[in-house]
Amino acid sequence: MKRFFRATSDGSSIGLVLAGTEDKSVAVVVHPKFWGPGPTCHRLRLEIDGKFGCVAVGESDVVECDAEVADLLLRPRGVTSIGGQPTSSLLAPIREPPTYEDEVLAVRPIEVAVALERLVRNVGIGSFLVDPSGGIGLHSRHRFLRPILYRMFVDEVERRIGVVRRKYVWAEERATVIRGQPDARSLILHTETGWPMITCRFEDFNFSVPHVMAICTALETIANDRSVANPPFDVVGSLRENAISLRRHLDEVPALPREEALAAAGMALRAGQLGGLTQALNLAVAVLEPRDGLIFGSAGQSVEIAVNSARLWELIVHRVLTEAGWVVLDGSTSGAPLARVDTPWRGLGGGAARPDFVVRRGDRRWILDAKYKVLEAVPAVADLYQMFAYSHLVEPTSTSSSEAIGLIYPTRTERSPRRLGPHERSGTVGAHLMLLEAEFPTMGLDGSKWRRYLRDEADRLGTHLAR
Numbered sequence: 511m512k513r514f515f516r517a518t519s520d521g522s523s524i525g526l527v528l529a530g531t532e533d534k535s536v537a538v539v540v541h542p543k544f545w546g547p548g549p550t551c552h553r554l555r556l557e558i559d560g561k562f563g564c565v566a567v568g569e570s571d572v573v574e575c576d577a578e579v580a581d582l583l584l585r586p587r588g589v590t591s592i593g594g595q596p597t598s599s600l601l602a603p604i605r606e607p608p609t610y611e612d613e614v615l616a617v618r619p620i621e622v623a624v625a626l627e628r629l630v631r632n633v634g635i636g637s638f639l640v641d642p643s644g645g646i647g648l649h650s651r652h653r654f655l656r657p658i659l660y661r662m663f664v665d666e667v668e669r670r671i672g673v674v675r676r677k678y679v680w681a682e683e684r685a686t687v688i689r690g691q692p693d694a695r696s697l698i699l700h701t702e703t704g705w706p707m708i709t710c711r712f713e714d715f716n717f718s719v720p721h722v723m724a725i726c727t728a729l730e731t732i733a734n735d736r737s738v739a740n741p742p743f744d745v746v747g748s749l750r751e752n753a754i755s756l757r758r759h760l761d762e763v764p765a766l767p768r769e770e771a772l773a774a775a776g777m778a779l780r781a782g783q784l785g786g787l788t789q790a791l792n793l794a795v796a797v798l799e800p801r802d803g804l805i806f807g808s809a810g811q812s813v814e815i816a817v818n819s820a821r822l823w824e825l826i827v828h829r830v831l832t833e834a835g836w837v838v839l840d841g842s843t844s845g846a847p848l849a850r851v852d853t854p855w856r857g858l859g860g861g862a863a864r865p866d867f868v869v870r871r872g873d874r875r876w877i878l879d880a881k882y883k884v885l886e887a888v889p890a891v892a893d894l895y896q897m898f899a900y901s902h903l904v905e906p907t908s909t910s911s912s913e914a915i916g917l918i919y920p921t922r923t924e925r926s927p928r929r930l931g932p933h934e935r936s937g938t939v940g941a942h943l944m945l946l947e948a949e950f951p952t953m954g955l956d957g958s959k960w961r962r963y964l965r966d967e968a969d970r971l972g973t974h975l976a977r
């Protein structure tokens with residue numbers, strides 16, 4: 511019997527669902543709607559191949575499965591909200607499937623999950639693997655998330671490998687010449703028997719410090735893990751090759767047995783002063799941790815890790831605005847609560863509302879709100895009323911000679927902005943409303959590609975705001 515689940519019916523959350531028992535488990539990746547093939551609803555099939563199954567769907571898409579998989583997805587789940595914003599349930603059962611497109615070729619779940627992890631880390635909202643206290647969560651042991659953990663670790667080592675420095679460390683060597691401090695027992699043995707070998711301790715200038723040795727051990731663990739080369743984990747582009755290349759770069763550093771590497775990493779983290787390698791070492795510990803006792807060791811350990819989509823889009827827009835040179839005003843930066851809208855009738859309660867952004871550059875000020883929705887031919891009436899209120903109630907400033915109001919929507923392709931208004935009130939001409947669009951980040955942006963995206967969108971949006 512077919513069962514159906516809708517992925518975030520209100521389109522307000524993205525993230526991961528990991529559900530199952532000790533015997534069987536499934537993973538569902540819910541990605542931004544702007545990564546999908548189009549705005550229409552699609553149906554994707556989730557099946558268990560052996561003991562595990564996974565699928566990636568967009569917001570508001572439909573997951574079709576049999577009764578066995580449905581029972582796994584209906585199990586109680588612990589919910590983690592990344593970024594502290596409330597999220598809706600990532601998967602909700604529905605009785606009958608809505609109208610949807612024919613089943614499309616599923617995108618690769620692991621690649622989508624890796625891209626999602628990169629996106630939330632790029633905007634600084636958190637991580638699917640790192641819990642709010644800063645440690646690596648137990649769910650990082652789950653088979654679906656291991657490749658994501660590996661990719662995070664390899665990328666971090668690649669970014670930080672330039673800070674690895676040689677240091678003086680104590681070494682021990684048996685040789686025919688004395689170097690450094692000879693061992694007393696070895697020296698007595700040489701004196702009494704004429705044995706030509708003497709054990710000496712000395713400081714050697716090399717890379718073989720404990721935390722670097724632990725990192726190299728983790729690199730070897732990834733290089734030797736054949737499971738990431740098999741379906742469904744065989745698509746994390748050149749992961750093992752990257753680990754091997756980095757290990758060769760540090761070929762003079764010896765690896766340690768796993769337990770010794772974990773102990774060395776723990777001592778180094780407690781001691782601190784790791785010269786920029788703290789995050790790499792934390793990830794190395796997660797890579798080296800035993801895999802026994804995965805997340806489905808007992809009932810009730812299924813989890814849902816979600817991100818509020820609207821909050822994610824706000825943070826992306828914030829990064830673009832600051833990249834474009836606009837100052838985002840609030841009470842702490844401006845000395846006045848410029849970004850607060852008080853209730854127009856005192857005593858009614860409800861507190862103050864805030865537009866997402868009040869930004870300034872020079873003598874020009876914009877009141878902006880980021881909307882995580884597709885811009886239709888006509889904006890939602892509620893959005894128009896909201897911006898009308900902001901245009902009248904955001905406190906004015908004497909330093910801005912011109913002011914404008916805008917809504918910023920995500921899009922797949924660049925479009926020209928639209929200008930509405932100005933509105934009129936009691937014969938007074940009000941502000942224009944600009945409908946602006948910025949490209950939602952595509953899958954897989956990281957490092958230089960993410961910085962290029964910010965620069966390109968900052969140039970486009972900055973040009974429109976400067977008009």
